[in-house]
Amino acid sequence: MTHFYKGGSELPIGTQCSCLQQTKSNCLKLSILIWGIVMFSMFSLSAQTPRKDSGADGLSIKSLEVGSIIENQLWNMPLKTIDHTKVEKTITLQKYRGKKLLILDFWTVWCAPCIRKLKELSASQTLIDTNAVVIPVTINDAHAAGRILQQNNIGFSSIYADSLLRKYFPHVSVPHQIWIKDGRVAYITDGNLTSVANINKLVHNKPVHLLPKSAEINxxxxxxxxxxxxxxxxxxxxxxxxxxxxxxxxxxxxxxxxxxxxxxxxxxxxxxxxxxxxxxxxxxxxxxxxxxxxxxxxxxxxxxxxxxxxxxxxxxxxxxxxxxxxxxxxxxxxxxxxxxxxxxxxxxxxxxxxxxxxxxNARSYVATSRVEAWCLYIRDAAVFKKCYSKSGATGKIKADKGYFSLVNRPLQSLVSYLADNNYKDKLPVTDVTGYAGNVSMDLYADTKNLCAVDAALQRYGLGIKRDTIALPMLVIERRGDHD
Incomplete structure (x- = not known):
């Protein structure tokens, strides 16, 4: 028996019998296939009970929500920071208590969206109102945090090895931002809509358009x-x-x-x-x-x-x-x-x-079809061999605007990255090199411009071009079209 439900109104569907669910225990079994519109109650989404943990000096920590007032215990807590020059300091948030807006930006060294947002805000730091301050917070140690700040030229000092702030502001995923306005939690957001414009508007008590972070579950x-x-x-x-x-x-x-x-x-x-x-x-x-x-x-x-x-x-x-x-x-x-x-x-x-x-009223199947695609190919085999990975170096991928690097990784990593960055091109990206080993290379090109990528690949004996090729494709079609 298979049933299908989704958000909103549901259509129970079964091949032998269906259940019209008004409560869990109230089912009407049917002997024939039916379509019925059902109002199925959503999973309850009650507010999480505030947690209390042991904090600095054995003090009780109560998780804070939108509307909560920041109390002295949090303002005066010693916190370790590091900057992009790897200078370490110990601060308290009391230093910023007079600011109109304080943003705690929780991040990790493996969170690419977090790092992109920090880079974006850091690059515009001079445009941010002086009555606002952004403070990154990470659970990672000083070495790891400092390395990311340095590599990405992020001008903010970050709190590192955090074990207390995340108890005040518990979360499952990052990015996770806490906007504190005039000493009170104003917003908890995922940072996607965070911008210099929104920061400056809130400082001056103007309306901002931010969405609360979606509910989380570990x-x-x-x-x-x-x-x-x-x-x-x-x-x-x-x-x-x-x-x-x-x-x-x-x-x-x-x-x-x-x-x-x-x-x-x-x-x-x-x-x-x-x-x-x-x-x-x-x-x-x-x-x-x-x-x-x-x-x-x-x-x-x-x-x-x-x-x-x-x-x-x-x-x-x-x-x-x-x-x-x-x-x-x-x-x-x-x-x-x-x-x-x-x-x-x-x-x-x-x-x-x-x-x-x-x-x-549709069906799907996989069929090999001749389609136009971007094909990664070998332009010069002798040159390409020079970028084969011969060492046991740890595999790494680094990506930035105008730059992509592979260290001891398969070409599939490049194909996947190019496909994700060019999905609006509507053409698949595929590897026709036939090489299954690992490579190391540095590409200096806009990865959203595949012609520029083609030029950058030339030094490695590779290229990428539009061609017609036979590929397994997922076909989704209306039933009856080929019956």
Whole structure:
């Protein structure tokens, strides 16, 4: 038995029977396939109970929320900082208590969006009102934090090895920003809409457009989250149950895979299809590997619209959240017998086929098609051999505006990065070099300009060009088109 639910109104769908759910225990079993509109209560999203932890000098720490007043205990807490010249100091927030606006920007050395935002604000530091201050905060040690600040020329001093501020402002993910206005928590945000303009507006008590950070849940809580009741089917001695459920009201995109189950949280229909077909179309270079033969209105519900991605605009951020609430799914599959990877994938494909048929009157399959693509190729084999990785150096990827570096990494890393940076080009990016080893190279080019990338690759005996090539493609089409 398979049921499909998502945010908003739900359409219970089953091949043998369906449940019209008004409460968990109230089900009406039907003997024929039906479509019914159901109002299914959202997962409750109650405010988290403030936590109390032991802080400096054994004092009690109470987590703070929007509207909370910053008390003396926090203002006077000694905090260690480091800057991009690796000068270390001990400060207290009391130093900035007279500022109109204090932004605590929680980050980590492995968070690329955090570093990009810090670089952006640092580059515009002279434009930020003198009555505002940005203070980065990281759990990383002085060496790691100082190295990132230095490498990226970030002019802010950062609090490092933090173990106390994150208790006042608990969070699961970064970026995580706390905006403190006149000694009171005014906003808790993910930083996507943070700008010099918004900072300066708030300093002068003008309206700003910021969205609160989406609710969070950690992996352990997510793993233990109660799953919806789902019916079971017996196939021989194996009892299977599976369901597509509404998206969780948390900022989470996750997968849990065990010998007996598969759970996917908050995936779009396209994301689920790509996961199910990852053997034929690997995640590396999967961008633009879809042939759409459905109406634009149908595609809209299956794929996150490109115009809503990374816009940094208030209205579009709101629209993005609304789209996710209505169009993301969770998938639950469990069995009383062990399932191997292929069995779980096959079951997911069967369930997706039902979902596409009954919700969208569509179907999907993978077919090799001749399509136009950007192809990474070997221009000069002798020159290319010089960038083969021969040492056991730790694999690294570094990316910045106008720069991309690989150290002992496969060419697939370059293909994936170029595909992600050029998804609006609508052409797939693929590797036709046939080389499976690791390479080391430094590219000085705008990675969103593939012609410039082609010129930069020449020194390594490589190139990238538009060509027509046979590639496995995911085809999504209206049912009946080829029946």
């Amino acid at each position: 992996r352990e809580e997510l793993r233990n989250l109660s799953k919806p009741d789902i019916d079971s089917n017996r196939i021989g001695q194996v009892i299977l149950s599976s369901e597509f459920a509404k998206s969780l009201p948390y900022s989470v995109f996750a997968k849990f895979d065990t010998k007996y189950s598969l759970t996917l949280y908050n995936h779009s229909v396209l994301g689920l299809l790509l996961h199910a077909n990852r053997k034929e179309i690997p995640f590396v270079g999967m961008r633009n590997r879809v042939i759409w033969n459905v109406a634009d209105s149908t595609r809209y519900w299956m794929e996150l619209p490109a115009e809503l991605i990374n816009t940094k605009e208030y209205e579009k951020e709101n629209a993005l959240r609304a789209w996710k609430s209505s169009n993301l799914y969770c998938y639950y599959l469990k069995s009383n017998e062990m399932l191997d990877e292929q069995q779980k994938t096959d079951l997911l494909k069967l369930d997706l086929a039902k979902l596409l048929e009954l919700k969208f």
